[in-house]
Amino acid sequence: MILEIATIEVKDGASADFEAAVRAATPCFQRARGCKGLALRRSVEQPNRYFLVVTWETLEDHTVHFRNSPDFQEWRQLAGPFMAAPPSVEHNTLALTAF
Amino acid sequence: MILEIATIEVKDGASADFEAAVRAATPCFQRARGCKGLALRRSVEQPNRYFLVVTWETLEDHTVHFRNSPDFQEWRQLAGPFMAAPPSVEHNTLALTAF
Numbered sequence: 001m002i003l004e005i006a007t008i009e010v011k012d013g014a015s016a017d018f019e020a021a022v023r024a025a026t027p028c029f030q031r032a033r034g035c036k037g038l039a040l041r042r043s044v045e046q047p048n049r050y051f052l053v054v055t056w057e058t059l060e061d062h063t064v065h066f067r068n069s070p071d072f073q074e075w076r077q078l079a080g081p082f083m084a085a086p087p088s089v090e091h092n093t094l095a096l097t098a099f
Numbered sequence: 100m101i102l103e104i105a106t107i108e109v110k111d112g113a114s115a116d117f118e119a120a121v122r123a124a125t126p127c128f129q130r131a132r133g134c135k136g137l138a139l140r141r142s143v144e145q146p147n148r149y150f151l152v153v154t155w156e157t158l159e160d161h162t163v164h165f166r167n168s169p170d171f172q173e174w175r176q177l178a179g180p181f182m183a184a185p186p187s188v189e190h191n192t193l194a195l196t197a198f
Contacts, residue, residue, distance in 0.1 A: 038197040044191060044192060092143060098137040099128075
């Protein structure tokens, strides 16, 4: 299982609109191949910074199948207008669950 | 509930030692006031990059109580030697769980 973390800086004053856009775009992720979860987290130190946390079965489910799908275009059309810059995307895997 | 994400770059070849140090330091977090969970994740794109993900009841449980405790010193003594640089720490809160 792969966790995608997209760090997204939103425009000043666009937080509520951005959160609503993520909510509206949820079906794009829900029907994506291998997509197992979607959460949105917000930085305490930088309130304009969000982390879109998406769980994928495989890396390719995100980087190949989702990114080349119409649902990716729809997601970006919904949320893109509220982003201050393109998202910075990184993937990680679980190394250890201590407790 | 606050999620601390400490981004930690480890020295080349130090991954196994670093993971063992996190495992050894687990009790430091387990007995910390307000600490509710600890996981270690590893970047796919940058294998020397780890994310220590710690769940705290409040921000101050981490930034005040833990950082001023002997357990913080012990954690750093255990894991510090394998870090290539001081961790970069950020906190976030849940904005939305879509699914």
